[in-house]
Amino acid sequence: xxxxxxxxxxxxxxxxxxxxxxxxxxxxxxxxxxxxxxxxxxxxxxxxxxxxxxxxxxxxxxxxxxxxxxxxxxxxxxxxxxxxxxxxxxxxxxxxxxxxxxxxxxxxxxxxxxxxxxxxxxxxxxxxxxxxxxxxxxxxx
Numbered sequence: 001x002x003x004x005x006x007x008x009x010x011x012x013x014x015x016x017x018x019x020x021x022x023x024x025x026x027x028x029x030x031x032x033x034x035x036x037x038x039x040x041x042x043x044x045x046x047x048x049x050x051x052x053x054x055x056x057x058x059x060x061x062x063x064x065x066x067x068x069x070x071x072x073x074x075x076x077x078x079x080x081x082x083x084x085x086x087x088x089x090x091x092x093x094x095x096x097x098x099x100x101x102x103x104x105x106x107x108x109x110x111x112x113x114x115x116x117x118x119x120x121x122x123x124x125x126x127x128x129x130x131x132x133x134x135x136x137x138x139x140x141x
Contacts, residue, residue: 022057029062036066038073045077056090063095 016034020026024040031047038046039055044062046052052066058073065080072088079085081099089107096112104110 020058054091056088 018032018034018036020038020040020042022039027043029045030036033049035051036046036048037053038058038060041059042062046060047065051068052064054060054071054073054075056072060075061077063077064075068083069079069081070086071091074092077095079097084101084103085097085099087093087104087108087110089105091108093110094112097114099116102114102116
């Protein structure tokens, strides 16, 4: 009896959406089990176990971590997407992208490096936070 209620609450949590409206400014990291939609401004990391949507009016100064992401606004930071990353025509990205699949509409702006497919796993395994780049290159050989 209690098991069904627990399963239902987990499903509701994953399917839930967290919306940051146009007038909202958040300074700090956001971590959610469900979807995150940003229309306002976030100065911090966004981490979702599901999907992140960055609207046309949104500005994010920080890293994104998700399974799937759709970006129409401005992002200054790294984007880590385990599945598909969609860059809409109004997207402006300044930072590196790590994803399995990338879809870029005509008009989107992207300045940074793009790492796709198996290179993501190799990069994440060899890259240690704070490690000098020379050391990472030696470890990859």
